[in-house]
Each structure stands twice: as C-alpha cells, then as structure tokens.
Amino acid sequence: MMSKQAKLEETLRLQAGDTLPPLIKHITQEKINLYAEASGDFNPLHVDEVFARQTPLGGTIAHGMLVLAYLSEMVSQVFGISWLADGKLSVRFKAPARPGDTITVNGIVNSLVEENGVSYASCSLECHNQKGETLITGEAKARLPQ
Template structure:
C-alpha cells in the first residue's frame, strides 16, 4: 500500500519554510527481500525469523536504509520533487520497522538559501505515533531559472 500526494516539482521560487509533504507505505516481506537483493545486505535479522527471534528485536525487521529510502522518495517525487539533487543526509534510527508496518515518511522545509538553491529539510519516519527515524537532508532544488 502506498498513499502519497501528487508527484511533480516545487521550484525553489515557490518553496516556503514549514512546507511539508509525506507518503505512507506498508513494508512487505517482498520489499525486504527485494532490498536485500539490490543492496546485497542479507543480514539474517531481515530475512530469517528464527534467527531474528534471538536478537534484541525479537523478530525480523526491515533494513534501516529501506525506511530511509522513503525519505528519498518524498524528496525526489514531491518536495522539492523532480530535478532535486541530494547533497547530504543525516539519519538517526530510533526504532525498528517490521514487516507489515505502515511507515509515514514526512519531509518539512527548515531553511532556504535562494542564492545557492539549497534547501534544508527535516526528515521524520513514523510507525503510528512512534518515530522510527529522523534526520536532516540538504538538497539542491530545481529552479524555473534553469529550465
């Protein structure tokens, strides 16, 4: 399940502090398997329930970077959107995401440097009321002046 706002581009000239976009995605076993295949991260805590039962998580969890990828989706598809260039990202993983969890990834504009086309974004992922990931991204935003 993927629930999000319309995709596209918000040029830097139209961005405002506090502007926010999000998406929701239910993480499936298939998502975890595909991420393991693409990333080559086959840690059994993600793929083997019996192994994961004996870890601090007490069961399988999704890759942290799979969750972080949802932030990338919001940035690349919605805010600022198409044409955005990632410059940096900080991430703090606070709680596990499990198969079947619905993650909301939300990105909010914190600061805008119009002269350099740089935008600082607050990034938060939640499962219900639990913050599972937070950080900041720095991006180069698209501009109508460079179309």
C-alpha cells in the first residue's frame, strides 16, 4: 500500500529538496514606469530619477510588489491554478531591485505535508540580483493539484 508521503510525491512528482525551475527577469526603468501605471503607485522613489538620486538609495528602485510578482509567477508555473485557489506567500524585502538588474528567482521544496486531507508543498524562495545580493527571501505554501 502506498504511503501518504508517496501519494503526495506521485501527485506532482515533487520531493523535498527538489528545486523549482528558476525564473530570470531584467529590470528596466521602462518596466518600473509600466508597473507604476498598472498599479497606480507613482512613488517618486520608483519613477523620478532626479528625486531618487538625492535620497540614500541613490537612484530609482523597482516596486517591491513588482519583484514579488516574479516569485508568484515562478510558483504559479509549477502549481498552476492550485496556487491561485489555495496559496500562501510570506516574504521579506532585503534589498531593492534597480534598473539594469538581472533578477533570478529560485525555489526549493522543503516538505510535502497533508492538512485536513489536502496536500501542500512548502517551499523556500529567494530572489537575487546579478551581483549575488539577496533581494527577497520567503516561503510559499501551495496546494498540490488534485
């Protein structure tokens, strides 16, 4: 008889320790401006290069929610609509993404668990730039597709 753990792994063929396919994105000021228009967040730290240069940040930065969208996209590529229906995301923003940065999002499956008859994958997520600086760390918990 197949164990619960084996059933979980069979569902998506995921195991603890598996890595999620990484996602790579390039940040440009044009994309930041597009995101400002789409989200309605025109904070000058994001869109006003003259203003942002005079702040301790030294230049414009991408919206945290823009970079967070990349993490969600990566998780969504693995778990599909299950992620939209029953997903949890918890992150800390460690450093800003800037125009010119190449962002890589990585994820690893920490564990597969069953709660009230529903199977979930718990994953660690990390986002870093081309210099290896960590921009975001966090956790995602996604329901495994039935």
